[in-house]
Structures are given as structure tokens and as C-alpha cells.
Amino acid sequence: MDEQKIEFYKGPAGGWGALKSVGRALQRQDIAIKGAKTLLSANQPDGFDCPGCAWPDRNHASTFEFCENGAKAVAAEATARRAGPELFARYSVAELAEQSDFWLEDQGRLTHPMVYDAATDHYLPIEWDAAFALIARHLNALPDPNQAVFYTSGRASNEAAFLYQLFVREYGTNNFPDCSNMCHEPSGSGMRPQIGVGKGTVSLEDFEHADAIFIFGQNPGTNHPRMLGELREAHKRGAKIVSFNPLRERGLERFQDPQSKMEMATMGSTPISTHYFQLQVGGDFAALKGMMKHLVEREDAGEQVLDHAFIAEHTSGIEALLADLRAESWEALVAESGLSEQQIRQAAEVYRQAERAIVCWGMGITQHQHSVATIQLIVDLLLLRGNIGRPGAGPCPVRGHSNVQGDRTMGIWEKPPAALLDQLEKIFGFKPPREHGWDVVQTIAAMRDGKGKVFFALGGNFASATPDTFETWKALRRCELTVHVTTKLNRSHLIHGREALILPCLGRTEIDMQAEGPQGVTVEDSMGMVHISKGINPPASEHLLSEPAIVARLAHATLGVRSRIDWLGAIENYDRVRELIEKVFVDFHDFNRRVAVPGGFRLRNTASERVWTTDTGRANFYAHRLPTDTPVHRARAKGLDTIVFKLGTTRSHDQYNTTIYGMDDRYRGVFGQRRVVFIHPDDIRSLGMRDGDWVDLQTVWDDGQERRAERFKLVPYDIPRGCLAAYYPETNPLVPLEAVALTAGTPTSKSIPVILVPHLAAAPAPSMPLFEGATA
Secondary structure, eight states, rough: OOOOOEEEOOEEEEEHHHHHHHHHHHHHHHHHHHHHHTTTBBBBBTSSOHHHOOOOOSSSSOOOOHHHHHHHHHHHSSOOOOOOOHHHHOOHHHHHSSSHHHHHTTTTTOOEEEEEEEETTEEOOHHHHHHHHHHHHHHHHHHSSSGGEEETTSSSOOOHHHHHHHHHHHHHHOOBBBBBGGGGGGHHHHHHHEEEHHOOOHHHHTTOOOOEEEESSSHHHHHOHHHHHHHHHHHTTTOOOEEOOOOOGGGGGGGEEETTTHHHHTTTEEESSEEOOOOOOTTTHHHHHHHHHHHHHHHTTTTOOOOOOHHHHHEEEEHHHHHHHHHOHHHHHHHHSSHHHHHHHHHHHHHOOOSEEEEEEEHHHHHHTHHHHHHHHHHHHHHHTOOSSSTTTTTEEOOOOOTTTHHTTTOSSSSSOHHHHHHHHHHHHHHOOOOOOOHHHHHHHHHHTTOOEEEEEEEHHHHHHSHHHHHHHHHHHHEEEEEEEEEBBGGEEEEEEEEEEEEBBBBBBBOOOETTTOOOOEETTSSSSEEEEHHHHSOOTTTBBOOHHHHHHHHHHHGGGOOOSSSHHHHHHHHHHHHHHHHHHHHTTHHHHHTSTTTTOOOOOGGGTTOSSTTSSSSSSOOOOOOOOHHHHHHHHHHHOOOOOEEEEETTTTEEEEEEEEEGGGGEESOOOEEEEOOOOOOOOTTOOOOOEEEEEOOOSSSOOOOOEEEEEEOOOOOOTEEEEEEEEGGGGGSTTTBBTTOOBBBTTTOOEEEEEEEOOTOOOOOOOOOSSOOO
């Protein structure tokens, strides 16, 4: 393991530090030359789509269109390391479970389908046909299809996702928990009834015209580094960039563009944020409401602030919102936001003075109890000045996985619209189920309670990504069968049901050879652009199948002659899958022709056209009362003799979701370790502790269940008092299963009430691995 140290980072985001990190990632995977060649095909017209984030590509023909974290994802996939049957013969599942998540990922690409053998506690090789027969036998033996669960990761292609939802609905269930349930579900839940679409309305071109860009709850330097290029250009032309974040994040402060010869040669950088407001964790709701209150006060004073023509022609509900804002107390807004009244008014003035404004947000907004209401306040703010449906303006939820938005477009949703089900019945001749299925949290509860018996995952790392880790693991272990389609070994493969399968698939960088030649798949980025992705590397093993092939062969094995769909014929050439897609979704008309154009095409977005497909036929304002009875409020009201903190989980710079690429968090100054908790220096002193002390985190909740994460190092950081930040998945055990966003069901991982207690070395070791190292 690298040297463990805490060392303040003085440089900008990007730049030479990013290039050095990319070089180390390629060397670590033993692919320095191959990896460099592979990276040059990332996000190119004749290459593959980056398997990392969903940020759009500015120029498909530029010299290189990848960022540091994208390069790490590509390196990890193109690695020369292999995790074949020899690895599973060497280690039992119990022995593998003692290793860290980083170690598991670092073993390399899986090469053979494997089946769990309970007698030896080892995974053994299995033939593909036998694996499909095993799954089909379990599925067809269930008395009710709703006892099966089909999880989806946001890295699945449109073709795989479409075939997956088609198979599962013909099988008979809508149990489609997916990664959207854990990240941007509130974005769709908030925006659909408000403006008629669950997606953002902006394109990359809009960033060229915006006078102001507001960033809430997002750290693009780590999570979407390519976004920094857009922000850099916006700053250089004079746009205001206003960031709201509890932590000082280097990517929101300064950026050195690796493609700028001048900045690289002179060690220069470009500022990003013109205004930086460090609100308290969860303070965005109050800050947004305060900004709107300021606008209304200016309007009431006789100034022309609101876009009355737009409001009259396009919106509904303005009077209720105005009455609510006028009645709101500045004292309460200041207390709940953690900002001063002057700071809130300053942010509102930037918005008032901007003719065109974009508002971006990430999971710092969505993973709260009142996240749906907060997103609706964001849209309210935009609607007040007509900032939806015109160039340079609009809402921009910045999503994570490269095709998480496309999966939902393809029908991966536990609450399918009736129109989709009608189309499936009309085109394919079966009656799809109409009752809603389970989301992620409901799935965990159902499996724990014995109602969910078969768990199938198309990608992802369910055991590590989900909340309330002990409950999740208990749930998975109660299943009769667990199946994971994956490229690499992860924690979920070791927290298994009575029977278990690991099915290795092709990665995005690899050539997908089917009966009629090499195939390309499509993805949809965060801004609704659909483009094709074609791998360039030979597969890591001759035993790998593509995700579409796995789904089609499983459907064929499970449904047999009762299905009228030619599953095996569809995957001989993915053009046929796309022809099926365009029959179901009108926006995909002429799919094969349009996606063949370099850069692909953009899906229609009705809200960007000021066409409101809502119940009122208009964009709807929503008024929301300031929450004063959250779990944190209740925990602090208990009168405990110690500080109750708001914990927000985050990820390190050497991490993408639950995938750990390394042990450093360069921009925050953490090296060689992950079990740290960021805390204000004055809070350390108030606890009677010192920098570097070891503590345990304990959740303060109402159900009496003890939730504890052990042995975290205190790291003083620029964060508001009373707030903490720490990495997940290490802190996921602290998130109660019932702690979810209202009306969206997303785990509230960004606002957990916790206390800190000194870690006692003699205390019992936790009954689960520490993720970072071996066991405690």
C-alpha cells in the first residue's frame, strides 16, 4: 500500500497532476502502450464511448476526448491482468471476502462464467448453456414472477437495456431496481410533473451562451472532469459561475486544462467559480428559497425582475409560490442554509442580473429527504425569469454512469408509463404486467423478508452501492439464486444467495463480434445525445459474451417457445435491436441511419421547446415549506451530551462510484488511505480531540438499531461546523434503509445524523470488511 499521509494539495485541478495520474494508472494495469492507443479512441466517431461518466463530448474529432477519471476507467477495463479460474481455485469465497474492494478490482478481468459450489466454498467454471439453464430453472420454478428482481447498472448500453426490459416484462414483472434509484431519481420525480420531462433541457451549446452558471451539490473536478472545460471557457468569456458546496473543492476553484499548451507550459490555471458559497450540508433548499424571496422583494419594491409574459403564457401556480415566499422568515432561511442573508442576496443578484442562466446539480442535491422539493425549487427559480426553453438557459442535472439516462429511456423503470406497456403489447404480442415493481430500497426489504428469491444484476456492485449494508447483505444471502453480469470481481459476488453465478461480459473498449460481424452499441449522455460506441481491443477472453447476447440467450432459455420474439436472431446484428427500439419509441425513428452520423443525434426534449406535457399543459410552480423536522433536527432535539453532526458521504478522486482505482484523494490531500472523516478544526477541539485521532461514527436514528462504522481518522478540513464528509462505501452501513427521499425513494446518504466517539482499539472488530484493508 502507498504511504499514508495527509498533505494539503496546492495545485489546480487537472494539469500535470492529472497526466501523471493517468500514466500511473496505465502502468499499474501493465498496458502503458496499449492503454495510450486505446485512450485515443475514446469518444471518437469510430471508437468507443467512455465507460465512465455521462458528460457529453464537445468535439468527437479532437486530439483526445477523455479526462483523468475516464482514463482510469479505460485502463481498468483494458488491463492485462486476469481473474480466471485459477484465482477462484486459490481462494475460497470466505478468503476473498476478507480482501479490500481495491484488491478485488485489482485482480483484473474475469475470464470464465463461474458457479458457486457450497460444498467447497469456491467458485467453479461452468459452461454458458448450463449457466443459462440454471437461471431459467430458478425463474420458471417461482410461483410468482414478482419474486424475481432484475437490477441494472447505468453502464448497460441502450441495446442491452431494451432487450433486458423486454425479456423481464414478457417474463412477468416490473421489478427493475436500478442505479437511478440511488442517484437522480429525485430529478425525474421533481421535473416530470413540473415541466413534463425528467431530464435536463440544456445542451453543450447552451453553456456557450449562459451569462451565469449555478452549481449545486456537485464536484465536477472528481466526478465529471470534462465539465471543467466548459466551465473554464465560460469563465474566460465573462460568465459568472456560482458554486454552492459545503466543502472547498479544488475543481470548483481552479483548473489547468491539459489541452492548453500555454497553461501547461507556464503552470498557469483558470479560475472556475466567481462566487463560492459554503452552505451547510442540506442547506440548498433554504438557499434557493432565499434567492427567490430576494427576487420577489425586489419585484414588490417596484423593479421589473420576473418575466411576467413568460409566466402568464407558460406557467401555473405562481400566486401560491409568491405567497409562500413572502411569508418565509429570513431568520429561518439563514439558520437552515448556513449562509448569511447577505450571501443569499448576493447569489440572487447574480441570477437577477443574468439574462440567461443554467442551474446544474448532482447527488449533493438528490440524496436528501427533501430532494424532490429542492429540485422543484431550482425549476421554480428558473421559471421566474423564463430561463427554460431558450438558448443559454435551463436545468442541468449532471448524471453519473455513462448510460444511466439511456437505460431509463429504454424502459428500465419499476414504474413504467402505460404508453410504454401499450406499445410492448401491440408490437410483441404479450401482456406486460401493469403493477409497479420494486425500487432498490424496496428490493432490499423484499429480499430480506423472503419475498424476493432470485436476484439478477446486469452490472453494478449492489452489495457495496446500497444503504444499510448489514441489511442489504442479509437480504442477498436470503436469496435462492444471485447472478451478476460483470467485467471484474467485486464485493457483490461474495455476498451471494444459496446458489450463485458470475457471468463475465465484454467491456466497452472490446470488439463485439456477432454472427454478422463486429457490432456497435449506443448510449445516451446527460444531455440527450445518442451516439454509437465500437470497441477496438480484442476481448479479454474467448469465453466472454456481450451484454445483449447474455440477455438474449437468457430470454431464449427462460421463455422458450412461448415467446414470439426471435431473441437469438436479434443479436446477430444489433441493427435489428435498434429497429425494434424505433418501433417502440417514436423519438428513435430512423435509428440506424441517424446514429451512423458522427456525433449521433439529440432526442427531442419538449420542455426545451416550451411544450409542457404536464397535467395542466403548462410548467407548474411548486411552493414548499422549509423543512424543520428532518432526521437531523430530531436527532439534535434528543439533547445528547455530544455534537450531532450532518454526515454527507462522498467519493475520493481515485474512485468511480464503488470502483476503487487507488487509495489517494489528491485534491483533498489524502494519500494511501480511505478511512478518514473531514471535519472543521473547531469541531475537533469541541469534542476534546486532536487532528489524526481515530473515531467511530454512530447513526442517531429512531428505530433503536445500532449502526456503526469503525476507525476513521479525523482530518481537519474547510467544511461548515456541524458537518462531516467521509467516503462511501465505507460509510454506507450508517444509512438506514428507511432513510429515503420523499416521493422518490432515494437513500439520503448526504444527510445522516451521526455522533463521533473515540475508537477503542480493544473494541470488537466489525462483522464486515473495512473495504480499505483486510479486516479490522
